[in-house]
Amino acid sequence: MNTTHALPNQEPRRWMRYTPGQRVLRFVLYLLFVLAIVQSMRTIDVIPEFLYDAPTQMADLLHRMWPVSWQSFQGSIQKALIETLHMATLGTILAVVLAVPVGLLAAEKLTRNRAVNFLARLILVSSRSINSLVWALLFIAIFGPGPLAGTIAIAFRSIGFIGKLLGEALDDAQPGPIEALTATGASTGSIIGYGYWPQIRPAFWSIVLLRWDINVRESAVLGLVGAGGIGMALNSAMDLFQWDKVALILLLIFSIVIVAEIVITRARKALL
Numbered sequence: 001m002n003t004t005h006a007l008p009n010q011e012p013r014r015w016m017r018y019t020p021g022q023r024v025l026r027f028v029l030y031l032l033f034v035l036a037i038v039q040s041m042r043t044i045d046v047i048p049e050f051l052y053d054a055p056t057q058m059a060d061l062l063h064r065m066w067p068v069s070w071q072s073f074q075g076s077i078q079k080a081l082i083e084t085l086h087m088a089t090l091g092t093i094l095a096v097v098l099a100v101p102v103g104l105l106a107a108e109k110l111t112r113n114r115a116v117n118f119l120a121r122l123i124l125v126s127s128r129s130i131n132s133l134v135w136a137l138l139f140i141a142i143f144g145p146g147p148l149a150g151t152i153a154i155a156f157r158s159i160g161f162i163g164k165l166l167g168e169a170l171d172d173a174q175p176g177p178i179e180a181l182t183a184t185g186a187s188t189g190s191i192i193g194y195g196y197w198p199q200i201r202p203a204f205w206s207i208v209l210l211r212w213d214i215n216v217r218e219s220a221v222l223g224l225v226g227a228g229g230i231g232m233a234l235n236s237a238m239d240l241f242q243w244d245k246v247a248l249i250l251l252l253i254f255s256i257v258i259v260a261e262i263v264i265t266r267a268r269k270a271l272l
Helices: 020-044 048-065 070-106 114-129 132-143 147-171 175-183 188-225 230-239 243-271
Strands: none
Touching: 048 243, 070 114, 070 147, 070 188, 070 230, 070 243, 114 147, 132 147, 132 188, 147 188, 175 188, 188 230, 188 243, 230 243
16 A cells, blocks of 8 residues: 655645736736826826816706707607618618628638638728728718718728628538538539528628617717718707707607617517
């Protein structure tokens, strides 16, 4: 029988969560995080007097917003609200038409050409890297202020979102059905329609519905730069200090976001 005895001068082993190198690295990261916060606070240049006066100004603003001007809904505000929904819907449809081909080209398993994959991904990254407000300002300079510029801005911003997720869904598809169709000599259209589409259909509709929900929110903001929609009515009311109308428009924006969420939930259940 073998018996293991600890050496009398041997220290007991202690469990350590982090190695000394990991501790130093964590300390450096925490230090950089604190320094970034301190530097940001110094750069922002917060004026203490404005902070002290903020509760009073907020209370005064809320007092001016009440009562809400419900009678102002008929007319320009109602038209702007409908225009916002049209911008989000048309922008999403246009984005799907433009994003699907790019997403197909970005999928490595479907398009086996690295140069084409790189170009498609470059288009998707370029679309996502530019904010909707920047797209709106660009298209306002081209088409002039109005809902057309806002609709195209929404579409160009959505291409990267829809195309990227669609490409990832294609790459995640099970290879079995695709290999079977390929072995029978099926065309590329048949492979996409009968091999890929049944697998990515739930993901595709989820992506489109989610993007429409996002576009409803964004279209309400694009009007602040002149790209149509209810944001233009909000900007006009704020410029004229019509705070009761501002309250009405804010409530309408909140309401359409809630309604859009309900519509998305019902549509997902119906389609999926």
